[in-house]
Amino acid sequence: MPTLVSHPDEVKVISRRFGMGAKDIEKYIELDGYKAVQQGIEQGPAWIVDTMKASGLRGRGGAGFPTGMKWSFVPKVSEKPKYVLVNGDESEPGTCKDHVIFLEDPHAVIEGTMIAGLAIGAKMGFIYLRGEYRYLLNIVEKAVAEAYAKGFLGKNIFGKEGVDFDIITQTGAGAYEVGEESALMESLEGKRGVPRIKPPFPAVVGLYGGPTVINNAETIANAPHILLMGGEAYAKLGTERNGGTRLFGISGHVNKPGVYELPMGYSLRDAIYKVAGGIPGGKALKAVVPGGASCPVLKADEIDVGLDFDQMAKAGTMLGSGGIVVLDETVSIVEFALRTIRFYQHESCGWCIPCREGTDWLKKTLTRFHAGGGNKKDIDNIQYLAENMMGRTFCPLGDAAAMPTLGFIKKFRGEFEEYLAGARVENPLIQITTIGETELAAH
Amino acid sequence: MAAVANSIFTPATAARFDKLATIYPLKRSALVPMLLYAQDEVGYVSDEVVAELAVRLDLLELDVRGVLSYYSMLRTVPAGKYNVQVCTNISCMLRGGFELLDHCKHKLGIGHKGVTADGLFSLEEVECIGACCWAPAVQVNYDFHENLTPAKMDAVLADYAAGKGKNEPPSPSIGSAAPEAK
Numbered sequence: 193m194p195t196l197v198s199h200p201d202e203v204k205v206i207s208r209r210f211g212m213g214a215k216d217i218e219k220y221i222e223l224d225g226y227k228a229v230q231q232g233i234e235q236g237p238a239w240i241v242d243t244m245k246a247s248g249l250r251g252r253g254g255a256g257f258p259t260g261m262k263w264s265f266v267p268k269v270s271e272k273p274k275y276v277l278v279n280g281d282e283s284e285p286g287t288c289k290d291h292v293i294f295l296e297d298p299h300a301v302i303e304g305t306m307i308a309g310l311a312i313g314a315k316m317g318f319i320y321l322r323g324e325y326r327y328l329l330n331i332v333e334k335a336v337a338e339a340y341a342k343g344f345l346g347k348n349i350f351g352k353e354g355v356d357f358d359i360i361t362q363t364g365a366g367a368y369e370v371g372e373e374s375a376l377m378e379s380l381e382g383k384r385g386v387p388r389i390k391p392p393f394p395a396v397v398g399l400y401g402g403p404t405v406i407n408n409a410e411t412i413a414n415a416p417h418i419l420l421m422g423g424e425a426y427a428k429l430g431t432e433r434n435g436g437t438r439l440f441g442i443s444g445h446v447n448k449p450g451v452y453e454l455p456m457g458y459s460l461r462d463a464i465y466k467v468a469g470g471i472p473g474g475k476a477l478k479a480v481v482p483g484g485a486s487c488p489v490l491k492a493d494e495i496d497v498g499l500d501f502d503q504m505a506k507a508g509t510m511l512g513s514g515g516i517v518v519l520d521e522t523v524s525i526v527e528f529a530l531r532t533i534r535f536y537q538h539e540s541c542g543w544c545i546p547c548r549e550g551t552d553w554l555k556k557t558l559t560r561f562h563a564g565g566g567n568k569k570d571i572d573n574i575q576y577l578a579e580n581m582m583g584r585t586f587c588p589l590g591d592a593a594a595m596p597t598l599g600f601i602k603k604f605r606g607e608f609e610e611y612l613a614g615a616r617v618e619n620p621l622i623q624i625t626t627i628g629e630t631e632l633a634a635h
Numbered sequence: 636m637a638a639v640a641n642s643i644f645t646p647a648t649a650a651r652f653d654k655l656a657t658i659y660p661l662k663r664s665a666l667v668p669m670l671l672y673a674q675d676e677v678g679y680v681s682d683e684v685v686a687e688l689a690v691r692l693d694l695l696e697l698d699v700r701g702v703l704s705y706y707s708m709l710r711t712v713p714a715g716k717y718n719v720q721v722c723t724n725i726s727c728m729l730r731g732g733f734e735l736l737d738h739c740k741h742k743l744g745i746g747h748k749g750v751t752a753d754g755l756f757s758l759e760e761v762e763c764i765g766a767c768c769w770a771p772a773v774q775v776n777y778d779f780h781e782n783l784t785p786a787k788m789d790a791v792l793a794d795y796a797a798g799k800g801k802n803e804p805p806s807p808s809i810g811s812a813a814p815e816a817k
Contacts, residue, residue, distance in 0.1 A: 194769050194781065273660070285724040285763040316660075323671055323708045324764050326777035360658060365671045366708030368762065382663035382692070384705040400660050443726035443767040450768045485725055485763075515767060517725055531728055535762055541705075623733045629746035 194292055197450030199467045203429055203437045205417045206410065207453040210296040215331055217338040220299040226339075228416035229306045230350055240311040244415065246423025248435020252289075253279055253371070253408030254484060254513045255588075256501040259415075263405055265395040266312040272402035276308040276317035277380070277394075280409040281364055281371040283322055284484035285535060286515030289439035290409040292451045294321065294328040297413065298335040302359060304412035306345075307419065309357050312405050316358045319409075320376055323365040333361050368539035372587040373406045375541065386543040387587035410439055430456030434500035438514055442468040445475070445520040457498040464495065464518055475520040479604075483512020485532050486592030488599030489525075509599070524617040525604040529597065530558040531622065536593035547590035550581040554597060561611070562622070571608050575601045639691055643683050648676050652691060662692050666702055670709055678713045707762075715750045715757030717795045719743070720774040723760055726767035731784070735771050736760050738785040742792065755796060775800060 196211050204210075214220045232240050245260030266274060278301060282290040293301060305317040319336075321329050336359050339345045347356050362380060364370050370379045374388035377399045398404025414436065418426045427435035434456040440463060443449045447469030454463060460482060464470065471477060477492040482499075488509040490497075497507045504511040519528065537551040554577055561570050578594040578601070585591070601608065638656060642649040651672070655665045666688065673684045680703055689696045703709050721739055723732040740746055743756050750757040766772035769781035773788065778801050780791050794800045 193779075194766070282765050283763060286726050286767050287763075288765045288767045288769075291765045322765065323706070324774060324777075327779070362664075363668045363671060365667050365706035367706050379667055380664055381661060382666035382694075382702065384702055441768050443770055444729040449770070481725065515726075517729070517767070519729065523729065528725065528728075531723070531725055535724055538707075538762055621728050621733055623737045625737050625740050625746075627740050627744065627746035628749050 194288070194295065195450065196292075196296075197448060197452060199448075199452055201458070201462070201467055202453050203455045204453050205421070205426070205429070205437050206293070206300070206414055206439060207296075207451075208417070209300070210292065214297045214299065215295070215335060217299060217335065217342060220297075224420060225299055225416075226303055226344055226350075228419035229303050229310070229344075231419055232307050232310045233350065233352055233355055237311050237313065240307060240419065243419055243423040244311070246427060247414075247418045248423075248427040248430065248433060249411065249414055249418060250434060250501055251408055252410035252414070252438055252514065254284065254486075254510070256511060259407065259411055262395065262407070263308065263311045265393070266403045266405055267396065268313065270313075270403050272400070273316065274312055274314040274403045275399045275405075276305050276312070276314050276412075277373075277376065277399055277404055277406040278305055278317065278319040278409050278412050279371060279373065279376055279406055280319060280321040280325070280328075281367075281376060282325075282409070282513075283368040283371045283539075284486065284513045284515060285532075286441065286443055286481060286484045286517040287513040288441050288443075289451050289514055291325065291328065292439070293409055293413050294325065294332055298328075298332045299339070300413040300416055301332065301409055302335055302339055302345075304407075304415035305359060306349075306357050307415040308405050308407065308412060312403070314405070315356050316360070318360050318362055318380060318399070320362045320364065320370075320380060322370075323363050326363070329361060329363050336361055367541070368535075369541040369587070369589055372589065375587060376406065377404070384541070386541050387589075389586050431498065431500050431503075433502060438499075440499065440514045440516055442516045442518065444518040445471050445523075446518050447472050454499065456500040457503065460490075460495045460497050460499055460516070463499060463516060468516075468518070471518065471520050473520075475522065477518065478521045478523055479519045479525070481515075481517040481519070481596070483510050484515040485517070485535060486510075486588075486596055487512045488595050489603060491603055510595075522617060522619060524611070524620065525600055525607045526558075526562055526611045527617075527620060527622050529600040530555075530562045532596050532600075533558055533593060536589065540589060540593070544585035544587075544590060546581045546584040547593065550577055550590060551593045553577055554593065561608075566612050568612065571601060571605065571612075639687060643687055644673065644676055648672065656691055663694060663698075666692055666694070666699065667706065670699075670703055670706070674709060679710045681711075713750070713754075714759075716755050717775050717800065718757045718759060719792070720759045720761040720764065722762070722764045722766070722770070722772050722774075724763040724767075726763070727771040730770040732771040735773065735783055735785065735788055738788060739792075742789065756792070 250256040370385035375385040379385040394404045537555040578597040581594040721736040
């Protein structure tokens with residue numbers, strides 16, 4: 193079971209009910225649960241969208257698109273039914289924040305889904321969890337059943353004539369790519385999770401061809417809190433154009449790894465050294481992957497930056513999914529780059545050639561390089577390959593593989609050159625013993 | 636009335652599948668979860684499973700196989716009773732994920748995707764399972780085990796071998812929370 197952590201610098205909005213037994217509906221109601229959605233029914237869609245816009249909330253899945261604006265793009269009148277889709281296919285390496293939300297506060301996700309439904313005029317929502325999160329699916333299903341039993345879901349919710357909302361919970365079966373919004377819709381329609389070309393965007397043509405709002409689970413779970421506290425109050429917690437707080441999962445070489453809720457714009461240095469307790473054994477910091485595996489790496493001298501979308505972009509990286517992975521001085525970047533690219537090669541869905549072939553060649557080259565068979569041209573070739581994947585695919589997976597690769601090569605080129613000359617770290621992290629798996633030995 | 640005569644699934648699962656096929660705006664939407672739930676019961680996605688799901692969802696077997704081959708959790712050969720999935724992705728790697736995988740390989744005497752001779756355990760190196768802050772992490776079937784060391788891993792394996800491992804119910808109350816059929 194994930195251990196809950198806490199630090200005085202935390203500002204608890206979305207994590208306010210963590211550790212308080214709020215997965216039980218009675219407890220959730222006691223802690224102001226299902227008040228926001230009733231307020232939403234009273235005040236109407238325009239009020240909800242305006243409040244969300246005022247909050248400055250930006251998508252917590254990684255792209256950082258303003259949520260209120262996304263909701264406002266959905267056409268008011270549509271021949272086809274509209275849908276709300278909650279993306280709980282959390283798969284970006286370094287990210288485990290939605291895990292904690294589903295575990296500790298599933299009703300906030302349900303209530304947020306209903307609020308999004310009210311805002312866009314949808315009568316059905318889907319909560320899609322990755323297949324590995326079965327125990328969390330059980331928790332969410334139980335919560336949904338409780339909400340039905342109370343009359344909060346179904347027909348005439350909260351006793352309001354003509355206000356209907358249904359939620360279907362759904363599980364994936366193992367695929368990183370399905371975390372991409374259009375691939376998730378394909379999966380939900382019972383197909384291979386390959387991306388769709390955009391436009392049309394989901395707000396116009398989404399699930400089953402209907403206008404669809406798709407939001408990350410954390411984004412959705414923020415909605416009830418924002419309606420209750422007011423958009424401006426939420427916005428004030430963060431920085432300009434980056435409203436509120438967000439969950440940061442700090443992992444890797446830190447003394448107190450965990451999921452912490454920090455205000456947007458909080459210092460990355462403080463997140464590592466104060467909140468997560470610094471690096472074990474008094475070792476020096478080597479690098480930080482600041483927002484999940486797809487974000488370009490930051491070097492030790494680049495961490496005096498605020499954790500919001502704009503400041504991170506200015507620093508040449510991304511806030512991403514809030515998964516901060518900390519590497520101490522003992523880590524070999526060559527090993528780390530290989531493991532990162534192995535992931536993207538495994539997860540590339542194969543739909544777009546630059547991504548399918550690009551990740552494969554990157555993996556092959558890095559595998560050979562790592563094994564000691566590298567040559568001087570490899571370093572340039574890796575960069576060339578990655579540069580040519582950028583922006584040439586239907587979905588961002590190709591970019592997600594190329595961006596960190598470029599970061600490693602550009603910022604740690606010297607280390608690749610030293611590796612080529614024979615330098616090795618004292619304790620390599622990658623150990624591969626092959627037992628009865630000859631066909632996988634090259635893997 | 637049951638949607639399929641002579642279902643290969645237990646009556647409870649068959650009844651759940653009957654319902655699952657009715658709750659979505661489009662029947663086919665039930666395919667991915669159904670494949671996983673079927674695997675939970677049968678142990679893998681057998682030819683019989685493919686055939687029955689195709690009938691249930693009005694699909695060609697080819698459609699089912701096309702989807703089946705996409706998702707990494709779905710398998711077409713049996714795994715061990717306890718499928719040990721060791722994450723070696725970045726956060727786990729930094730905290731000993733590869734060491735743990737290697738330890739399991741030696742302990743169980745099998746490699747990646749191998750099954751022990753007694754069929755009790757199988758082993759898999761997996762990609763990120765979403766437990767990065769509690770790394771290194773392992774999933775045994777659907778159960779998470781976190782903050783592991785080789786010694787703790789031994790204890791986890793010993794518990795499963797003795798039938799005392801933690802075990803979430805393999806199949807959730809499928810569709811129980813879903814709206815009534817339309």
